[in-house]
Amino acid sequence: MDNMTLIAIASIVIAGITTGFGTMGPALAEGRAVATALSSLAQQPDASATITRTLFVGLAMIESTAIYCFVVSMILIFANPFWNHVITAGK
């Protein structure tokens, strides 16, 4: 297999795996965060503003790791420097 095929296969497979595995961890963590927030809301409903705000901030921080994986997948599919280099070298 020549370079072009290898790079194509690696990019495609890794792009899929990155998003696949990269979103599992944050999803589990966010589920736990929301569960804890719900139980503390049930315990203390008057702190709901603080709890809700802190919950959203925490969720956004957790979400950012999933976003990093997504950005890497997008780069591999659409703005792949190795693919561009190999395409321009093959022309």
Add this chain to the structure above:
Amino acid sequence: MRLSPDEMIFWHHGFLKLNATIVFTWVLMFALAVSSKLITRKLSHGLKRSRWQNLLEMIVTGIEKQIKEVGLSQPQKYLGFLGTLFLFLALAGVCTIIPGYEPPTASLSTTTALALCVFVAVPFFGVVEQGVGNYLKSYVKPTFIMLPFNIISEFSRTLALAVRLFGNMMSGAMIVAILLTIVPFIFPIIMTLLGLLTGMVQAYIFSILAAVYIAAATRIRKPKLEPEAKH
């Protein structure tokens, strides 16, 4: 597949390029500045006020309350910076309803620029509050070994701010574009609604994180009376 509004070029002349990001940023700036100027032309102190003034007061007091809850005791000093950040990002997200509009925050340039503004603003406010010596001393707290980690964390949270906002806005636009080619009936509308929600949440997150960083930098540390953790 267009990855960002940077690639939509309206006009170029040699080195200068006018792409969609710049144009939409100007449109947003124009809208915010002109509407604020028009509404605040005749402010009234009494109970009888125009509904636009009411709206602006609600927004401004809401932002002030949020800044105070984060821990900054004098929110007026930071209201200009943080309020503008929130309003610009919120308007950029909400305007995706308008057809033909691409949010300028879907381009890494805009989000990096905003993150760099926060990166510069945090030491600036820290030095204004605490003085140069005290602020620089805060980098070697709690021990001297933490100095490289504190410096690295400054850079990494700037990067995280930029990439988080970019990723959220870009993914919203891209999901709708992809779905339009697959299931062009009701699903893209639902995803656009989700994009609106994430746009507002991300605008709020960006401003609150900026406020938290500024609060951490401007916190006057009591001298050894109580051990306090940073963050």
